[in-house]
């Protein structure tokens with residue numbers, strides 16, 4: 001009897017615990033899919049609005065989601081911890097009309113957003129939208145690509161400078177800044193720009209630019225003589241995305257290259273400051289390391305950032321004219337300045353590529369000052385220099401150097417449409433011509449099969465050069481003036497690129513040729529792109545070079 005009663009009790013106990021466990025499991029599933037904040041976006045003009053980016057910001061971190069075809073947006077509970085959030089939107093042509101802060105507690109909040117037509121469309125236009133709006137031939141408009149590296153086109157479009165002022169004051173002043181300048185942190189060029197055309201030729205170039213510029217800014221009247229055109233908002237798959245944006249501590253940090261280490265820490269090169277930084281995405285905490293100066297009177301900042309197999313970071317310290325290594329274990333820098341004959345005023349070391357240095361103990365680098373490829377021998381500390389265009393009559397700019405698995409190097413010629421190759425053992429140079437002329441190939445990525453992928457800045461294309469078959473393939477971007485800078489292939493053979501002009505991140509399925517264009521939450525100038533292949537699905541990362549932040553993009557498909 002007693003035993004039977006105990007048994008009954010035990011059965012009841014087991015049943016209760018099974019019930020408890022299943023309730024817990026349900027709860028966890030619920031929490032994962034739970035929504036913290038949701039609502040519909042509408043406007044009087046359009047009704048329910050698709051493709052509106054809705055930003056919720058707390059502290060230094062902003063989460064952004066995009067409204068679907070019914071105008072509905074929703075923030076998962078896993079992304080919004082309780083607290084007060086500032087709300088804002090990106091939908092060119094519109095402002096957010098109703099309440100702009102919201103309290104997130106333990107319960108789901110529904111909050112519909114009403115948009116109204118903006119009174120200042122020009123302030124919301126991306127550089128891409130200006131490019132689509134301004135009159136002129138493609139060649140004339142292409143001149144404006146020379147203005148977007150340091151600030152928005154809006155800054156110029158609102159100016160009232162006439163031809164004479166542009167010719168005599170504005171353009172020479174802009175030429176005087178080095179390319180890592182932003183209005184918050186201008187830095188002056190030292191010495192002449194070696195690659196620039198000289199004398200009369202240069203004046204002629206200035207004249208053409210100034211004539212065109214004076215036609216399209218506000219020098220001739222209080223408003224623009226052309227219609228301000230908007231690019232379409234994201235639609236369909238491009239709305240299935242969540243962004244997390246981490247603000248960096250100073251607006252003068254222009255993160256140029258952002259790369260993750262094996263622990264998920266995001267490391268960044270600072271384009272205009274002599275710091276190397278790390279961001280912990282779990283907390284948003286940033287730590288900076290001051291980089292030693294090699295030429296104190298020269299512009300500061302670094303560009304390319306890559307890791308070697310051992311996990312050391314390598315940076316191109318630009319006008320400091322040095323190859324720099326950072327050991328994350330000891331937190332120490334080591335530097336190799338350019339040899340004296342190459343350490344001229346114009347010397348500019350942008351890229352350092354150690355990825356295959358384990359093969360032969362050598363690290364590739366390049367020089368923007370005079371179209372050269374450098375190679376550092378780690379054992380001796382000696383730097384060798386290759387100048388494939390030394391006697392060329394036309395200007396060249398060796399932009400990126402990309403090692404293959406055997407540490408032969410390929411390079412992009414930004415002034416032309418060439419891909420070069422230097423044989424690691426013999427030093428022999430071979431030059432290949434991409435399909436599209438004047439494409440300005442920019443940064444490149446070598447995949448595990450020794451296929452070279454690269455951005456074709458002035459051709460709105462991304463390119464593939466198969467180093468084994470020595471053949472090219474190119475893809476045209478969906479939006480004109482996409483001006484892709486860099487590319488990276490993910491583990492699914494999807495190629496990711498970013499636009500320096502339109503704020504689009506483009507995902508190309510290289511098997512089906514399908515492309516999706518994701519719009520970033522704020523306007524910027526996209527440089528290096530990075531894909532974290534360790535997550536499921538893969539995660540895309542990029543620095544906001546003009547926005548002092550680091551952005552993570554997670555797709556929902």
Ligand code: HEC
Pocket residue numbers: 144146147148149150151155156159170173174177178179180181182183184185186187209213
């Ligand atoms: C290498 C960086 C750089 C490039 C490239 C550049 N600018 Fe600037 N620009 C700056 C900086 C820095 C400032 C802010 C400091 C200043 O006003 O000099 C600025 C400010 C301006 C201003 C506002 C100040 C003024 O003089 O009215 C205008 C207009 C302007 N730029 C036009 C242009 C045009 C047009 C181009 C392209 C032909 C261009 N910029 C290219 C760096 C650059």
